[in-house]
Amino acid sequence: MSNHTVEYIRYRVPADRSAEFLAAYTRAAVPLAAAPQCVDYELTRCEEDFEHFILRITWTSTKDHLEGFRSSEHFRDFFAHIRPYVENIEEMRHYTPTSVRGSGAATPTLYAWAGGEEPFARLTEVFYEKVLADDLLAPVFAGLAPEHAAHVAQWLGEVFGGPAVYSEEHGGDDGSGAHAHMVAKHFGKGITEPQRRRWVNLIQDAADEAGLPTDAEFRSAFVAYIEWGTRLALYFSGPNAARPTGQPVPLWNWGAAPPYQP
Numbered sequence: 001m002s003n004h005t006v007e008y009i010r011y012r013v014p015a016d017r018s019a020e021f022l023a024a025y026t027r028a029a030v031p032l033a034a035a036p037q038c039v040d041y042e043l044t045r046c047e048e049d050f051e052h053f054i055l056r057i058t059w060t061s062t063k064d065h066l067e068g069f070r071s072s073e074h075f076r077d078f079f080a081h082i083r084p085y086v087e088n089i090e091e092m093r094h095y096t097p098t099s100v101r102g103s104g105a106a107t108p109t110l111y112a113w114a115g116g117e118e119p120f121a122r123l124t125e126v127f128y129e130k131v132l133a134d135d136l137l138a139p140v141f142a143g144l145a146p147e148h149a150a151h152v153a154q155w156l157g158e159v160f161g162g163p164a165v166y167s168e169e170h171g172g173d174d175g176s177g178a179h180a181h182m183v184a185k186h187f188g189k190g191i192t193e194p195q196r197r198r199w200v201n202l203i204q205d206a207a208d209e210a211g212l213p214t215d216a217e218f219r220s221a222f223v224a225y226i227e228w229g230t231r232l233a234l235y236f237s238g239p240n241a242a243r244p245t246g247q248p249v250p251l252w253n254w255g256a257a258p259p260y261q262p
C-alpha cells in the first residue's frame, strides 16, 4: 500500500501581494517539481475570496517530506522563494488519503468511447476467426471452448472501464479473484514471442474490421494494453511464472493522451 500523504498549505495573501505571491510560487515550483519525494502539486486560488490560496502537495510519505525533502537542496531553493509568505500561512498539515476517491465521468472510459459492449463482442469474434485460421496461433487454441471469444470480450470491456461482468462471472471460487482466474488460463501454454506478436497484429486487424475507433488517442491506449497484456500472458505461460493472487482486474485508461474533444 502506498504511504502517500497530502499536505495542504492554506494561505491568506492580501490582494495587493497576490501577483508577487504567484510569481514567487511559479519560481518555487521548479525545485519542488525536481524533488523525488514530491508526487504532484497544485496551487489553487479561491474564486469567492481572492485572498485565499491552497497549495496541495502529494508526498511519497510524511517521513520523506520531513526528513528527505526538508534536508535537501531542493527545499533550500524552494523555501528561498516563498519565505516572505510564511506569515500568511493559516494551516499547514498532512492528510492521509482515504479509500473515498475516484474519477468522475467528465472523461469517457475507453469502453464508452469505443461504443460499449457490442464493438468488443464484434472485436473478439473477428479476432478468433483470424486466430483459428492462423498458422502460428491455431495450434495454441486447438479445442477452443465456444464461449472463449465472449469471455475475452467481457475481460477487455472490464479492463477498458466497462461493467465488471468478467469479475462477477469468473471471480474464481477459491477467492483468488478474476485476474488470477484469467492469468491461470495461460499456465503451461508455452507461448512464444512470435506467437505473442502475431496475437498483437491480429487483434489490431480485428479492431479495424470490427470498426473500433481509429483515433490516435483510443488506438494508442488500446495497443498499450494489448502489449502489456500479451507480455504478461507470455510470462505466465512459461515454466517459471509465479502465481498471482488477489490482484484486481487492471483498469486501463487514456494515459498521456486523453480523448480529443474539440
Ligand code: HEM
Binding pocket: 137, 140, 141, 144, 145, 147, 148, 151, 152, 155, 156, 170, 182, 185, 186, 189, 191, 195, 196, 199, 225, 226, 227, 228, 229, 230, 233, 234
Ligand atoms: C492482452 C492479452 C490477452 C488477453 C486480454 C487474454 C485474455 C484471455 C482470457 C480472458 C482468457 C480466459 C477465457 C475464459 O475465461 O474462457 C484467456 C485464455 C487463453 N488465452 Fe489469452 N489473453 C491474452 C493473450 C494471449 C496470448 C498472447 C495467447 C497466445 C498466443 C493467449 C492464449 C490463450 C489461451 C490458449 C487460452 C485458453 C483457452 C482455453 O483453453 O480456454 N492469450 N485469455
